[in-house]
Amino acid sequence: MSDIEKQVATDSPAVVSASNSTSASDVVPITMLEKFTYYNGRMEAAMGIEARGIQRVPEDERPDKRLWGNLTIWLSANCVLPTFGVGILGPLTFYMSLGDSMLTVFFFVIFSSILPAFCSTFGPKLGLRQMTSSRFSWGFYGAKGVAFLNCIACVGWSIANTIAGAQALCAVGEWKFSAAAGTVIIGMCTLVIGMFGYKFVHRYEQFAWIPTAITFLVVLGVAAKHLVNEPMGVGRAEASNVLSFGGVIWGFCIGWVSLASDYNVYMPAEAPAWKIFMWTYIGISVPCVLVMWLGAAVAAAALAGADMEAGTTLANWYAMYDAHELGGLLHAVMVPPLKGGGKFFMVLLVLSVVANNIINVYSMGMSISVITKYLSYVPRIVWPCVITAIYIPVAIVGANSFSTTLEDFLSVLGYWLAIFVTVVVEEHLIFRKSNWDSYNAEKAWNDRKLLPIGLGALGAFCFGVVGAVMGMAQIWYIGPLGAKVGGSANPFGGDIGYELAAAFTAVTYPIFRTLELKYMGR
16 A cells, blocks of 8 residues: 555545554545545645535534624625615616615615525534535525526626626726726636635635725715705506616625625534624625615716706716626726726726625535536636636626616526525425434534425425516516516516515415425435
């Protein structure tokens, strides 16, 4: 037996002798896969890269006792340029007044942020990533399906975020270089941080929100004297716009439910769930409300400029938005009064996209390993490279369509995540009675015989999709109930797809899960 084989046999938990004998006949043969896993682990350890993938983190291997880390990671992930971009959609896409936009932002953020905060409590209690813990409600095979959808969501998020950053960076360069350059710069910065794993992500996010928050205060200070308020709309058309804009906000905030616990699995199991919930909730809701409010205020002023004489400040805001979308609007607000200083702060907003994107890059590597065990053997360091290689070219293609991309993507994202989180919440509250011991996470997390079959979740998913289709209101399809919300006053309808998806799922999952337990026993 070679020295390498002895070391592998000693270090690798997958290669253990049946007895304590050291004779050659007692040594389990070492496969190429086990050798590869061993050497990869050594390489990642030498580079300081997190080697653990979707495996459960034992209680004695959780050194991160900074529960407030849940605050800073979500504060940095949400105090970003794309959040501002969501806020501008109220006035400039749905033609809502500032008052209506701000009220819609407040109530939808305050409610929807509850769900990712709830999901974040699973990390310390179970020691599992979000897509892995979903096996306890969706089943071993059902979790593969939602993990696949989450991979698509991570790519979609990265595309939308990168488009926002690329537009702003092009504006800094006075549109003298293409959006492709900005996209590549953002993608590479994200990759460098995301590939190193949990510890490095937390370190970056601990401080990333500070320069961005300062920049948004500068934006407020520069724009404040130009902000105007329009009369609030009334009637059926305004109600449908509120619901559609609310759907976008819902999709933005609820987008974290499929990966919320990925960033606290190294925190102690005895950590109070209410503290994890509280820090996460504040970290998501506060920046979302404030930054979206700022975006809505600037956008409402720009919209007012559409009817003003050319050459006035607000008319220039609207003209720049009309020509260059988000990047043009920021340029019009920041550069004329601050000159080079305005461009400096715009660069900081561009870099804020990295704080949001590394969450997607890191979590996709976890989600993709749930899809099939063979993918879990691929070193975790590979997956950030894969997702970066996917989203950069797509973001380049769609670089001039931020508003449309964000609106369409977040609305569709909200449909399936409404179904996903409803199943997870009802499983925990109804069938497990909020008892963390009922999960038996240490033994059951990777044993399909101890996990639910997943038929209950599958049945509820099908009904949830029906609800989404009936209530959605997209450019490419308007459901029968979505059309009724808008009525003749708004032929584009009002989007209630996410509400109906959640409602249909909430009603049917307890029924299907009860039948599953009765006839399947698990």
